[in-house]
Amino acid sequence: GQNIDQPTEMTATEGAIVQINCTYQTxxxxxxxxxxxxxxxxxxxxxxxxxxxLEEKGRFSSFLSRSKGYSYLLLKELQMxxxxxxxxxxxxxxxxxxxxxxxxxxxxP
Amino acid sequence: ETGVTQTPRHLVMGMTNxxxxxxxxxxxxxxxxxxxxxxxxxxxxxxxxxxxxQTENNSVPSRFSPECPNSSLLNLHLHALQPEDSALYLxxxxxxxxxxxxxxxxxxxxxxxxx
Numbered sequence: 001g002q003n004i005d006q007p008t009e010m011t012a013t014e015g016a017i018v019q020i021n022c023t024y025q026t027x028x029x030x031x032x033x034x035x036x037x038x039x040x041x042x043x044x045x046x047x048x049x050x051x052x053x054l055e056e057k058g059r060f061s062s063f064l065s066r067s068k069g070y071s072y073l074l075l076k077e078l079q080m081x082x083x084x085x086x087x088x089x090x091x092x093x094x095x096x097x098x099x100x101x102x103x104x105x106x107x108x109p
Numbered sequence: 110e111t112g113v114t115q116t117p118r119h120l121v122m123g124m125t126n127x128x129x130x131x132x133x134x135x136x137x138x139x140x141x142x143x144x145x146x147x148x149x150x151x152x153x154x155x156x157x158x159x160x161x162x163q164t165e166n167n168s169v170p171s172r173f174s175p176e177c178p179n180s181s182l183l184n185l186h187l188h189a190l191q192p193e194d195s196a197l198y199l200x201x202x203x204x205x206x207x208x209x210x211x212x213x214x215x216x217x218x219x220x221x222x223x224x
Contacts, residue, residue, distance in 0.1 A: 008149065031210060042113070042199070042215035050210070087152070091211065099151035 002026045004100035006088050011106045012078055020073045020086050020103045028093020034062055034073050035087040037102070043087055046073070075105075083107045111135055115200050115216035122190065123224050130185040130219045132200030140205045141183040142213070143175060146197040158183060159205060190223045197221070 005023045012018040024032070031050040035043040049055055049064035049071060061074040075082055088100040113134045122128050134141060143155040156175045157165035163175065172194075174186040183200060197220050201213040 004151065033212070035213075040217070042217045043213075044215070045212045048210050048212065089152075095211065097152075097154070097211075097213075101149055101151045 002092060002098045004088055004090060004098055006086075006100040006103045008101070009104045009106065011108060012075075014078055014080060014107055014109050016078050017074065017076050018078060018105065020075070020088075020105065022071045022073070022088035022100055024069050024071075024088075024090045024098070024100075026069075026090050026092045026098055029066060030091040030093065030095055032062075032064055032071050033089045033091070033097070034071075035089065037085045037087060039084070046086075078107050080107050080109070113200055113202055113214050113216035115198075115219050117219060118217065119220045119222075121222045121224065122187065124190060124192075126190075127186070127188045129187065130198055130200075130221075132183045132185075132216055134181055134183075134200075134202035134214070136202055136204075136214060138202035138204045138214070139180065140203050140211075141177065141180075142201040142203075143183065143185055144199040144201065146199055146218070152199070156185075187221075190221075192223050195221055195223045 003025045034046040036046050037043040047062035054063045059076045064071045085102040085104045087102045089097045116131045140159045145153040154167050155169045158177045161177050172189045176184040197218045199218045200216040203211050203213050
């Protein structure tokens with residue numbers, strides 16, 4: 001079967017760096033997405049990786065290793081507003097999105 | 110209005126009621142989706158519409174009935190639901206690309222409680 005694994009919950013301190021991991025086993029691969037979802041709000045798109053390596057967007061970076069079936073989302077200079085759930089999703093060979101259950105990130109002052 | 114709008118934001122209904130969830134996208138996208146989001150579970154894709162035609166129905170029970178009046182509107186009709194159907198229902202839209210970089214724009218969701 002197809003599977004996406006990510007930690008259920010993580011805690012980090014304001015101003016610090018946190019890395020949220022995502023491992024996947026899917027039928028084929030056509031890209032990996034990260035979304036952010038604040039409580040009670042819509043998920044919003046953060047990043048898309050289809051080639052190996054690191055993509056940087058301001059304080060957020062996303063890394064992909066296709067050979068290892070692994071990605072991470074790196075958040076730097078954490079702010080209280082970064083408290084949210086982070087959803088990892090992989091597009092398989094049929095262009096279907098397979099979703100992880102999300103990682104709830106708690107930022108403490 | 111911008112983005113994807115869902116109404117109502119909250120809905121409480123009995124198991125014998127009939128209600129509808131509405132979704133409208135103002136982005137000119139060609140595809141629309143209904144997802145079910147339950148606590149600590151992955152998003153579950155329910156239905157996909159592309160250019161108003163249903164292209165996917167992920168074995169969803171018939172008590173959920175989608176309707177796509179035009180490419181900007183997607184409704185979800187609810188009838189005889191069960192308590193386990195209580196969840197957040199998310200609507201999304203996208204401009205489907207052959208490249209695979211199919212970014213979804215979500216609405217804020219409709220929180221459904223079935224009593």
